[in-house]
Amino acid sequence: MTAKVAPAGVWFITPGHASECFPTAYQCGADVALVDLEDSVPAVAKSSARAAACGFFAASAVTGTTLGVRISSPATLDGVRDLAAIAAFPRKPRIVLIPKVESPRDIAIVAGVLDTPGYTPLLYALIESPYAMEVLPSIVRADRIAGVLFGTADYAAATGSTMAWEAMLHARSTLVTSAAAAGIPAIDSPFFDLDDLDGLRREAEQVKSLGFAGKSCVHPRQLSTVTEVFGPTDEEIAAARAIVEAAETAGGRIVRVGHRMIGPPMVAAARSLLARAGTPREEHA
Template sequence: MPSTDSSTTAVLPFTMGPALLFCPADRPERFGKASERSDAVILDLEDAVAPADKKGAREAILEQAGSAEQGTGGLEPSRTIVRVNPVGTQEFELDLEALARTPYRTVMLAKAESAEQLRSLEGYQVIALCETAAGIVNAASIAAEPNVVGLMWGAEDLLASLGGLSSRNDDGGYRAVALHSRSAVLLAAKAAGKEAIDSVYVNIPDLEGLSAESRDAVSSGFGAKACIHPNQVAVVREAYAPTDEAVAQATELLEAAAAAGTGVFQFKGKMIDGPILKHAEATLRRARH
């Protein structure tokens, strides 16, 4: 298996997404389908698995990884994330022991709260899941750690850590503290040059609400959104995929910028500068992806 020595493991930019799908690690019969239906699968050893089933969940991941080595199936390491239990728990140590025997090197750290915790995962590319008050407050220092490739925020665990009742108002929109936390994680991630992943949408039947939230996520700068049900994947992908019209407009604008050869120019009656060109470039990147 690959070494977990940080000196031999290159930290690459996070390119998975836009739709990341959680799958309980104690349900190995779902691994393949979850991977096929999403842009990346998150094998969950934390909240989705009952304490009594965590040992079996680790064994399921090891068995699946062994099948892949023998050429009889398995998940692509480049499209697989393993969510481990929080640092400081016995389950975390057992998770790491199991992971060392697999090819999976992208880890989601549940309840990340400090930069120091990330050093327990040297050799892995880490998505730090900020879902407590301490995690949100320390998001900037967490994002700055070299092995961190992205930050994600968790709404419901966050409100629970605050002693609250729900992250959303009766109309389905986020409460102010949740919106603040969402923005804080996004800003911290981008300031450190890392990716930002939006939280899950727990109202599974409400695909219209998911669509609206996903469109806001991509417009705000989140590079991906996590899903908890396969039916959510297509909605997230659609929100992230630019329309043909948007692609054509972005292409035309960038071609005009190249022809103008100046920092600021006029295009179709509008003044165009650097930020507008960056929006166009982002549109084409999403189209290529």
């Protein structure tokens, strides 16, 4: 099992062979910044991307952002080379995103290569195929899994569907339900229309309402929109404080707050929101 809580919120992905984009990843304010060694890197640039990724993690003074890497599938030669390279990095990624996951074995392979007594990265499974959906209960309960991401592009290609909201709703609902049952976060796919910020906001709000803990971005212009959606508002924080205070005053009994009856599930959700907002407990105790 992992030693720390897995990051949620806003994820930003930058191509591994484009080192000139690394400063943007460090400074964009995302909760997680991933350097990509998989789909965004052409085959001829894979080797140079691995070398550049080593430098990505060597950066100093990166604060507030967790750094990670998306490798190629561990069932491919590029994936094997990625893992060998990462194992030799002087400074290593906190998160490793594993694509094309269709079995707990994929996670076990990565953990077997990278885990050492002093280093156990957070391993995220990228779920992007119909078969992965069928075996999802076994994947989300893998010993070293920290969370899951949804990949709409590959999933739509495999099913022959579009990436429209209605077409992806069943898969998204299945993923977030399985993740919640296993107690791990689910992060949503990027929104690929870079010029449709209204569509991005609408989709981010919809996946948040489903229960996703965050959403990934592939361009800096998307970050502020996704941050606004997934960052707790002042009103949400105030409401959560009121719920926790009322519950503690009531000694854990069901209590009325405003027009709502509040029971243990709502109190747990309020505490979780305050924790994500970084609100010290004494402020709402």
